[in-house]
Amino acid sequence: MTGELNEAVTAAQAGDEEAFRFLYRTLQPGLLRYLTALVGADAEDVASETWLQISRDLPSFTGGEFRAWTVTIARNRAMDHLRRQRRRPSLPVPVQALSELAGDADTAERAGETIGTEAALALIATLPPREAEAVLLRAVIGLDAETAGRVLGRRAGAVRTAAHRGLRRLAAMMERHDAEDSPAATEEVRPPRPRGDRHRQAPRAEPADG
Amino acid sequence: MSVRGRPDRPCDRAETERLLDAARAGASTEPDDASRDPLAGLLAAAAAPARPEELAGEEAALAAFRAARGAPAPRPARRRRRFTAGAVAWAAGVVATASAGAAFAAVALERPPAPAPSPDPTTSAPATDRPGNSAPTTDRPGGTPPGDPGGSPTEKPGTGSAAPSRDSELTPALAGLCRSYLAKEPDQREKALTRPGFRPLVTAAGGAGNVEAFCGAAAPQEPATPSPSAAVTSGKDTGDGNGRADGAENGNGADDGNGAGRTNGAENGNGNAARQTDGADDGTGAAKANGAENATGAGRASGAGSGNGARRANGAGNGAGDGSAASAEASRPLDPGPAADARSAVRASLPPAG
Structure with a gap:
């Protein structure tokens, strides 16, 4: 599964739209669920922001665990979101x-x-x-x-x-x-x-x- | 699964890890386990395959992907927007040019018949001193105006209308070209004559070499531009057809009109429009065009183009209608000659009903 994911990442970096779709379908449920635990009902918004950044920064992904890379982005976006809401991130x-x-x-x-x-x-x-x-x-x-x-x-x-x-x-x-x-x-x-x-x-x- | 009596409580980390890894690998792989152990079932449910509603943002994500890739899909929207802005600015430029030309023509037609008989020494002398007003200064010696009291009223209008008394064959357009020509630095004049805009002047003078003499003879008519601001402007590129256009200066839009009028809308009008279009798309391009050509107006119009097309258009309209009235006001504080002000004000306020 990881190998498949890495292949898709490489293809998406080369501009393959279907590969990116595969990445989305593979990763989005987990990200959304994780984000729901962090920011509740705003999870979908934060997930969109996350995917925006993923597609923007995809070329700069140099390897390693892609899931970790995406979830780090998602987490950062969630923390930003919580900060914006002046909520304490420790009470998500x-x-x-x-x-x-x-x-x-x-x-x-x-x-x-x-x-x-x-x-x-x-x-x-x-x-x-x-x-x-x-x-x-x-x-x-x-x-x-x-x-x-x-x-x-x-x-x-x-x-x-x-x-x-x-x-x-x-x-x-x-x-x-x-x-x-x-x-x-x-x-x-x-x-x-x-x-x-x-x-x-x-x-x-x-x-x-x- | 559980070593203790309670089957659903992981008693050590190894078991925790095993449960977590099982969930991670996918719940479907161990259906039995999931059904037997509530905790495993819970984790399996949490890690269950995607539900459709969770993938609702797929197209948005793909759009973002395409946008980041510079793929064609998102571009049309952006280009369309830019095109719209460009079209608006272009239209505004066209309107500005047209109305400014109208204003120019109206004022030019109207002026000659109404010569103000006030003594000119006051006005003309300061005008000569003005540093920016290079064209009139050059022209002076050739012309007799200062000495000629009769000629002075004719000078006053200074702008578009060639003195009818002196050079009846010199059309306003040619007079404007002459002013443009004479306003240039001597070393640029020759080059200027090669431009299509000056072709009528060259033709009228009977050759590029004769233009200087031709214009020198005609020059006396235009020495004093009523408003100092006009003089400053004229010092730049264009001639100073700006006496009244300048007056219109109230709004910037009027300024646009100015440029158009000065460069003699008839010949250069198209060129102006083209340049304005460029400017609308790209402000810097406009600035460049401005430097290269003598169309100050074009440059300004384009600058305006990058801003609000609508407002510019308004300014142009105003300039046409009451720009000259504004000129009186504009010139008053700066112009040393009160008589001239009054005169220009009178002329300005006359309706352009030709």
Whole structure:
């Protein structure tokens, strides 16, 4: 898949429109999902900006992981966007997703069975930003930990930790929902709450893991 | 998948990595895994293949790609826009030229019959001193105007109308050409005569060599340009047909008209228009053309062209209508000769009803 991608990049750099279309179709879903976690409803706008810059700067792409290159652009555009909105980039979780999640137990329920893409992303977006980004870069964009670390400006180990925590948190959320269904379960019965709550839960869920 | 009792909680990083890599590789590869492990299912859903709505921006992205590549698709729009702007500016230039020519003609026709009988020494003497007014200064010696009180009224109009009394055969157009010719630096005159615009003058004088004498004889009619600003302008390239055109100067648009009138719209009109078109497309080109040719007006018109075509057109219209009235005002503060002002004002205010 990476080889195919690199071929398309080379062809697109030579001006092949179909190759560029292939790149778009391959990368856009992941970028959009990642951006949705970062900027919420404005993700599509930021994605357009991203593709504008990708097409402009494509000739200057000299090699390496193209996914990482594009996602770096997307991330920068998202940060610009957040800065423009005078929002703190550290609080990128779309409020809508949060409230929906808190009020709607169906999300977690669906997550337990065959979860929809939308619901899955909404759930991931409720994670603390670092964890959400790590999970999305790893699982949705498809970067390895080293590359994701380069994108985020952090070490690979930090990305692994964040992703690990994020997954555990996600599992806990879904488990919590299961626990609601089965009264026998005693642990973490409360429905998902905005972050402050989860932060308090975190040590309980994962006391030893740094 | 899970070592612990809870099957959906990754207990170590290796398992996390495995889950993440599985999602990254594509959920479809491990359907069983996804159905069995909720977390794997969640990640698989998050990494699911593209949904159509996610690719809605495909054409926009391709358009951006084409634009970045300089492909033909986006260009037409840009060119069309530029063409529109160019067309507007061109039309404005044409209007400016036409109306300025009309203004010129109207004033020129109207002036001679209304000679103001005021004493000219005041006006003519300062005019001679004016540094910018090179043409009149040169002409003076040949002409008798200062000494001739009768001639002075004729001088006053100074501009387009050749004195009817003296050279009845000298048409306004030829007089204008003469002024243009005489306004040039001596070393440029010869070259100027090779231009098509001066051909009528050469013909009338009976040869390029005779032009100087021809114009010298005719010159006395135009010594004093009423407004100093006119003198300055004339010092440049064109002759100074500008007495009144200059007066129109209120707006810049009037200035355009000026140039057109001065260069004798009849002969050079087309050339002007062409140059203005260029200018509309590209301001610098206009400036160059300006330097090369004697059409100051063209240069200005083009400069205007790059700006707002509409406004320019307006200016031209005004210049035609009441430009001369404006000239009186323009000249007043600068012109030492109050009599001349009054006169030019009177003439200017006369309707161009010829």
